[in-house]
Amino acid sequence: MAPFEIILVPAMSDNYVYLAHDADTGVTAVVDPSEAEPVEAALTARGWKLTHILNTHHHLDHTGGNAWLAEKYGATLIGPKSETARIANMDITVVEGDTVDVGGHKGAVYETPGHTKGHIAFWFADSDALFCGDTLFALGCGRVFEGTMEQMWDSMLKLRAVPGTAQVYCGHEYTLSNARFALSVDPDNTRLQARVHEFEVMRERGQPTIPTVLADELDTNPFLRADDPTLAAAIGMPGADPVAVFGEVRTRKDNF
Ligand code: ZN
Ligand code: FE
Numbered sequence: 001m002a003p004f005e006i007i008l009v010p011a012m013s014d015n016y017v018y019l020a021h022d023a024d025t026g027v028t029a030v031v032d033p034s035e036a037e038p039v040e041a042a043l044t045a046r047g048w049k050l051t052h053i054l055n056t057h058h059h060l061d062h063t064g065g066n067a068w069l070a071e072k073y074g075a076t077l078i079g080p081k082s083e084t085a086r087i088a089n090m091d092i093t094v095v096e097g098d099t100v101d102v103g104g105h106k107g108a109v110y111e112t113p114g115h116t117k118g119h120i121a122f123w124f125a126d127s128d129a130l131f132c133g134d135t136l137f138a139l140g141c142g143r144v145f146e147g148t149m150e151q152m153w154d155s156m157l158k159l160r161a162v163p164g165t166a167q168v169y170c171g172h173e174y175t176l177s178n179a180r181f182a183l184s185v186d187p188d189n190t191r192l193q194a195r196v197h198e199f200e201v202m203r204e205r206g207q208p209t210i211p212t213v214l215a216d217e218l219d220t221n222p223f224l225r226a227d228d229p230t231l232a233a234a235i236g237m238p239g240a241d242p243v244a245v246f247g248e249v250r251t252r253k254d255n256f
Pocket of ligand 2: 059061062134171172
């Protein structure tokens with residue numbers, strides 16, 4: 001089975017919706033359709049028929065297109081069991097350790113609470129694709145709205161365990177603002193400096209910075225490095241517990 005062909009669909013002001021398509025089987029999944037219109041346009045342009053809708057969490061900018069797309073295409077809606085009360089009409093609900101089957105492509109489900117209590121991520125190993133919603137961003141992570149700093153750090157550790165080759169398909173184009181913040185806490189990281197420069201060039205050309213490669217995030221994303229003594233020292237917390245370091249970095253970003 002060939003890997004998914006994955007298309008990035010910009011939506012709303014800075015959301016990314018993804019189409020994952022298999023030409024052999026005709027299966028097409030959409031991940032986090034914030035709105036239906038650009039998704040329908042992208043499908044129509046390619047002659048694809050939507051078969052599955054995957055949701056990472058309940059926020060409207062990830063689910064707003066569910067109803068219309070499910071109705072029009074009869075697509076199967078899959079999302080987090082613990083957000084059943086907040087996402088209408090899910091056909092299949094999943095928990096940590098479950099595997100979703102999208103036309104034979106197997107997606108491992110990780111529960112990644114923090115941004116929302118029931119947030120999940122999907123890891124399709126056969127396509128090197130990590131759909132992580134608003135948990136992990138390029139050079140950043142989601143705001144901790146519903147969970148605790150400890151939960152969000154645990155979620156970072158879960159995603160960190162995915163193979164480094166993973167392409168990170170996150171929910172938003174927040175990369176440049178994340179980059180400015182990352183440099184403020186980790187100014188001497190030469191790998192980070194180089195990546196920021198690459199991202200600036202991409203954005204000047206009007207290109208998306210997504211997907212990024214997980215291995216690059218491990219070297220440069222401060223939220224994945226809360227247990228790195230170098231980062232702890234750089235923010236004036238040498239020897240501190242990783243949860244405390246993570247919480248401090250997240251709080252600084254909230255106020256940046
Ligand atoms: Zn969100
Ligand atoms: Fe979002």
